[in-house]
Amino acid sequence: MFDINKIREDFPILKRKVNGYPLVYFDNAATSQTPKQVIDCIVDYYSNYNANIHRGVHSLSQEATDKYEQARNKIRGHFNAARSYEIIFTSGTTHGINLVANGFGSFLKEGDELIVSAMEHHSNIVPWQMLCERTGAILKVIPMDENGELIMSSYKELLNENTKLVFCNHISNALGTVNPIEEIIQLAHNVGAAVLIDGAQACPHLKPDVQKLDVDFYVASAHKMCGPTGVGVLYGKEEWLNKLPPYQGGGEMIAEVTFEKTTYADLPHKFEAGTPNICGGIAFGAAIDYLNSIGMEEIMAWEHELLEYATKALEEIEGLRIYGTSKHKTSVISFNIEGVHPYDIGTIVDKLGVAVRTGHHCAQPIMDYFKIPGTVRASFAFYNTKEEIDVLVAAVKKAHLMLA
Numbered sequence: 536m537f538d539i540n541k542i543r544e545d546f547p548i549l550k551r552k553v554n555g556y557p558l559v560y561f562d563n564a565a566t567s568q569t570p571k572q573v574i575d576c577i578v579d580y581y582s583n584y585n586a587n588i589h590r591g592v593h594s595l596s597q598e599a600t601d602k603y604e605q606a607r608n609k610i611r612g613h614f615n616a617a618r619s620y621e622i623i624f625t626s627g628t629t630h631g632i633n634l635v636a637n638g639f640g641s642f643l644k645e646g647d648e649l650i651v652s653a654m655e656h657h658s659n660i661v662p663w664q665m666l667c668e669r670t671g672a673i674l675k676v677i678p679m680d681e682n683g684e685l686i687m688s689s690y691k692e693l694l695n696e697n698t699k700l701v702f703c704n705h706i707s708n709a710l711g712t713v714n715p716i717e718e719i720i721q722l723a724h725n726v727g728a729a730v731l732i733d734g735a736q737a738c739p740h741l742k743p744d745v746q747k748l749d750v751d752f753y754v755a756s757a758h759k760m761c762g763p764t765g766v767g768v769l770y771g772k773e774e775w776l777n778k779l780p781p782y783q784g785g786g787e788m789i790a791e792v793t794f795e796k797t798t799y800a801d802l803p804h805k806f807e808a809g810t811p812n813i814c815g816g817i818a819f820g821a822a823i824d825y826l827n828s829i830g831m832e833e834i835m836a837w838e839h840e841l842l843e844y845a846t847k848a849l850e851e852i853e854g855l856r857i858y859g860t861s862k863h864k865t866s867v868i869s870f871n872i873e874g875v876h877p878y879d880i881g882t883i884v885d886k887l888g889v890a891v892r893t894g895h896h897c898a899q900p901i902m903d904y905f906k907i908p909g910t911v912r913a914s915f916a917f918y919n920t921k922e923e924i925d926v927l928v929a930a931v932k933k934a935h936l937m938l939a
């Protein structure tokens with residue numbers, strides 16, 4: 536049973552006031568809030584078994600190592616990866632993409648082609664541009680339409696035997712569009728290209744099955760999934776992770792070091808140089824337990840209800856335009872009101888306790904496509920309510936009156 540009142544009790548921050556008003560937190564796409572189950576896990580780690588891992592023979596170190604590896608295995612189960620060593624702990628989505636982009640240079644030559652979608656976060660554009668600069672590879676873009684959907688016929692035309700890698704988000708952070716990644720992956724594989732999917736915005740809402748998707752790389756951040764900041768996951772197929780050179784050198788990623796030659800550790804350690812975010816990794820596991828205790832399908836269903844409710848109410852505001860109108864959407868609404876700067880709306884609604892994001896959302900090409908400087912973005916999580924949406928709508932109306 537999805538009990539919203541009980542769920543809200545798990546999030547201490549939802550009880551606080553902002554500017555004298557109850558907090559209405561609609562910036563979940565930037566970072567989600569943290570339930571007490573995850574906060575307790577963090578407190579427990581630092582109170583009871585804080586130690587470095589994979590190094591010590593002492594009990595505390597072994598306890599921390601066991602918990603960290605258990606968390607890795609939980610993440611493996613959640614993503615349905617076949618092997619836990621295909622799960623690499625990272626500091627987040629950005630780190631995961633950079634790790635792959637850095638190593639992928641070894642497989643590229645001048646004139647090879649990479650394909651990106653038009654609706655990417657800068658994290659899934661800039662590392663590849665840097666890679667193209669280094670290797671002479673060419674970056675091609677899958678265009679999108681007015682609804683914020685990828686034009687798949689253009690994608691098919693871009694693919695050819697020179698395509699080496701396709702990277703695309705599962706869900707757009709600025710538009711909420713759920714991209715047809717199954718088809719994107721299959722078409723790329725047909726020409727022998729690998730695929731990296733940026734799951735930063737998908738994993739808060741659904742459980743990706745990396746084996747069923749047959750995806751080569753899948754990345755996500757814990758802090759968008761009720762976990763802490765500074766930790767994330769890179770799933771990679773074993774064959775790819777074995778081929779990919781390490782990203783950083785240092786402790787724990789080696790088999791043997793001499794001044795003449797260093798050999799690398801087996802997976803996953805080859806990609807985990809230095810002391811990792813141990814507490815973060817364990818708390819990521821606790822966040823996954825928490826999400827699963829509610830149920831990803833239940834989460835998705837409630838968020839869809841919130842999306843429909845909010846879309847209808849916001850559309851009634853005169854001059855308001857929503858960007859991202861695909862039928863396949865998660866609970867993100869990006870909008871503008873004619874003649875009003877998004878930043879001004881964001882500032883006024885904040886005075887009324889409502890947290891939204893304004894600006895280009897690190898997705899400038901999307902803003903360029905719509906010829907706008909930015910949008911107001913309200914993004915809902917499963918712990919939000921329809922009453923909170925009423926507060927948002929009233930606050931936006933008030934802002935509109937003040938600014939018109």
Ligand code: C6P
Nearest residue numbers: 564565627628629656658708735756897
């Ligand atoms: N988007 C947003 O407000 P990091 O910062 O590494 O955890 O995630 C980067 C990232 C990558 N891809 C997508 C699709 C994302 O949405 C994000 C983060 C936040 O939309 C902060 S800019």
